[in-house]
Amino acid sequence: MSAPNKSYDPVEVEALKPENIERMRDEALAAFAAADSLEALQEAKTAHAGGTSPLSLANREIGALPPQAKAEAGKRVGQARGAVNKALAARQAELEAERDARVLVEESVDVTLPHDRVPAGARHPLTTMMERVADVFVSMGYEIAEGPEVEAEWFNFDALNFGPDHPARQMQDTFFVEGPKGPGGTDGGSGVVLRTHTSPVQARALLDREPPVYVVCPGRVYRTDELDATHTPVFHQIELLAVDEGLTMADLKGTLDHMVQSLFGADMKTRLRPNFFPFTEPSAEMDMLCYVCRGESVGNPDRPCRTCSSEGWIELGGCGMVNPRVLTACGVDPEKYSGFAFGFGIERMLMFRHNVEDMRDMVEGDVRFTRPFGMEI
Ligand code: FA5
Helix, strand or coil: CCCCCCCCCHHHHHCCHHHHHHHHHHHHHEEEEECCCCHHHHHHHHHCCCCCCHHHHHHHHHHHHCCHHHHHHHHHHHHHHHHHHHHHHHHHHHHHHHHHHHHHHHHHCCCCCCCCCCCCCCCCCHHHHHHHHHHHHHHCCCCCCCCCEEEEEHCCCHCCCCCCHHHHHHHCCEEEEECCCCCHHCCCCEEECCCCCCCCHHHHHHHHHHCCCCEEEEEECCHHHHHHCCCEEEEEEEEEEECCCCCCCHHHHHHHHHHHHHHHHHCCCCCEEEEEEECCCEEEEEEECCCCCCCCCCCCCCCCCCCCCCEEEEEEEEEEEHHHHHHHCCCCCCCCCEEEEEEEEEHHHHHHHHHHCCCCHHHHCCCCHHHHHHHCC
């Protein structure tokens, strides 16, 4: 039997005494329990479970013990540290759960509260309608052409074969940009007008390009009309011009049919009635089958149609073969080329396509009118 180890004196290692280890553990547990926030718990953790905490320092003392005492001291300190870490993790979880519950309440959003956010607007249906019509032709290879709204009288009238005395030139119909009397006392000596239709873009397109020319021209136009349910002094037209070799009225009719079928359905059709425009010859008024009754209201008193007044057709606008005089004025050889053109009002189309009864609703800027059309892009 070996003799007792004289160098082993447990009394000398104060920190490792069982009662001291227990006290350190209890102080740590009490500090964790007292921590009422995650910040306070972090401080308690540093003090009681950090690298310089009493238990860690005691742990370091174990190395100085004689081998036979190390196991017992190590077990005691290890158990105490285990209890401390367990209590720390439990308190941490508790405080985090409390914080999460508090955040959920404090940061919750009452979606039923009335709000004062500015409601989203909507594009004006005239814009979307114009784009939709133009898209029909762009998909056929037509190019979009534009011209100025403040236009030279020459483009608006002269190039389009309006005679110098044509009534449309009069101040009762046309806004002249400057109003001094012209030579001989005629109105509109300035030679500059607010364009009265999109047809001047025909002349501009022909002067800018070599045939073949296929253009679609949407835009705003001005006339001295009073604002009422079916007229506005500022309105929108869309114009189509095709100039190529061998174009005929049949091409015009086919193009019109394709347009109304794209916009209103595959069973739609158009009809032409003789008319006069100085810049087309022959000229016609173009009608489309009433998109509401499809012509079924005609002679049928049991099925009256308000949209077409039971006539079965709706007037769309004007059209015709480009007058050779216009081609000549724009430097195009009428012996070689022919063309067709048509133009119609977007406001009127919006009226019958969406049952808008009063054109004034389109110009007042009230979102209650535009919103139901939705946000089309
Ligand atoms: C013209 O303006 C011709 N430039 C159309 C044309 C183009 C004919 C190419 C031949 C070849 P008109 O004056 O009829 O034609 O007007 C065309 C359309 O504009 C009318 O059918 C109507 O829908 C619309 N419109 C005319 N005046 C007004 C107005 N004051 N308010 C709203 N829309 C109007």
